[in-house]
Amino acid sequence: MSPAPPESWHRLHPLSPVVRGGRATIAVAIILIPIAFGHDSFGRQVPQLGVIALIVLAGLVSWLVTRWRIEDDDLRIETGLIRRQSLRFPLAQVQAIDVVRPGLARLFRVAELRLRMAGSSGGTARLAYVAEHEVEPLRDELLALARGARHDESPTPAAEPEPAPPEEHVLAIVPTGPLVASILLENWWLVVIFVGLLIGLAVSPHTVAGLLAGSGFVWALSMATFVWRRFNQQYRLTVAEGPDGLHLRGGLVALTAEVIRPGRVQAVRLVEPALWRPLGWCRLEVDIAGRQRRKGEGEAQRGQLHALIPVGKRSLGLELVDRLLPDRPRELTRPPQRVVWKSPFRYRALSWGRSDTCVATTSGRLRRVTCWVPLEKVQSLRHVQGPVQRRLRLASVHVDTAGRAAHATLRDRDAGEAATALEELTDLARAARRRPALARADEVRDNAACSRSVGASARPA
């Protein structure tokens, strides 16, 4: 792929300030309504009109001074009137490109492009907003450039033709009913408190009922927003396989779309909350470098990992894991019997296993968590032995990854086994790191190509 010639500057969609204003826009509209339809004399409205004129002017200026273009392998964004900023984002470091459409943006048929960058300081390049019909081609172009930029570093150019047409292949759509059920089942204590409140309200005398209703209402409201936010994000989430990785799309009011590239996955986690297990459900989460930035991210996501499928059959989850980590370990070994004394509640869930490129661990008291970490992504390894463990001749090995929440731990293994595991994992991680990146990418693509036919049968029930 030849580097693109420097293009001319582009501007964002003219309606961008309106959408970015969000609530301010709505407020302006509300102020405008009485002016438009009211019978007041015009003179009295001057202050309001002045404020509106200022807001409109600010929006116009912000639109005028912002421009962007693609320069060789960088995306350059210039913005700011007084404090002029010129931002340069190397496309080779792009981790993922998301398309985000908040409610207002859908109304005006525009969308935001978010480029997630690598690196611990890695910010997010935002193009807010771009006309809806331009978004998809632009994203494809940027992704292609990103791939090209990366391949240029290697001696062989990526000149081979794409093996498959860029059409994608839908693997799973999250059904709405189970999604609601899963959110409520996972947060069952919320439901219990809610029902308790209702019963309390029904049986208690009036004075107490008033108090209950007051506090209960506030609480119920916050709970409702929590449930709503998850529901809104994960509504009809679609997982599809494209030439460049897994495509995710979904959302009820705010639509998001993003691409997860297999080589960028730091860790994969399969979570089975206690009440989901009888139903055979699980949630599959992936941890991607640069995924958990605070800015511009919904706050609901902060403590949580990114759900690849918010709810689905265990078999479907495992199939997707296979797609992301083809060489995942199949056989997990249990810890020795004496661990019962140290971790009585966790004992039944503990196990670990490894292949040459991947390590898997399971744990959890009530909810089961299975965690896979590709060894090439391991940041550091820690061997820890506490006082109780020493008495029982046990030890744990922690596998640290760049992610925040996903963390694989070989908990409570026999001391000898833990020491060997530490040594082996150190060596395997080194070997995995050294393997040329290109070979790895081909491996993944081959695997994706051959598993393409398998995927057709897997749909959530």
Added chain:
Amino acid sequence: MGVEPEEWRTPSRQLLTLRRVEVGVSALVAAVVLALAGPTAYLAVGALVTAAIAWPLVGRRYRSWGYAEREDDLLVRRGVMFARLSVVPYGRMQFIDVTAGPLERAFGLATVRLHTAAAATDARIPGLEREEAARLRDRLAELGEAQAAGL
């Protein structure tokens, strides 16, 4: 343990002195304050007894510290109750910082801390003599650069 290298380097003897001074001074201060302002003088004795018990533990804790530079990674071990051994590959190090608090400075010591992209990595080596800290920092930075691996 399996990854045991041939030789561990240890922090400076000065670190042991520093820790002992810390324990001794704080016990003395506590004893004096309790003796003057406390309800009974027994509390002051208690503070001194606690320090006496802590004395050998300080030594054990000091001896548990160790680090080793291997070909591809740095090993750091520490802890008596919770024995920890961290393996940090040079290629994963993002930055290294050297800090020295006022007490450490008075003893001519510094702490070297390693950071990777993982928040859980907690490799630090306290009580290095200043030249050793500078040497280690430069060496690690050099090795990190040579072996740097992308995320």
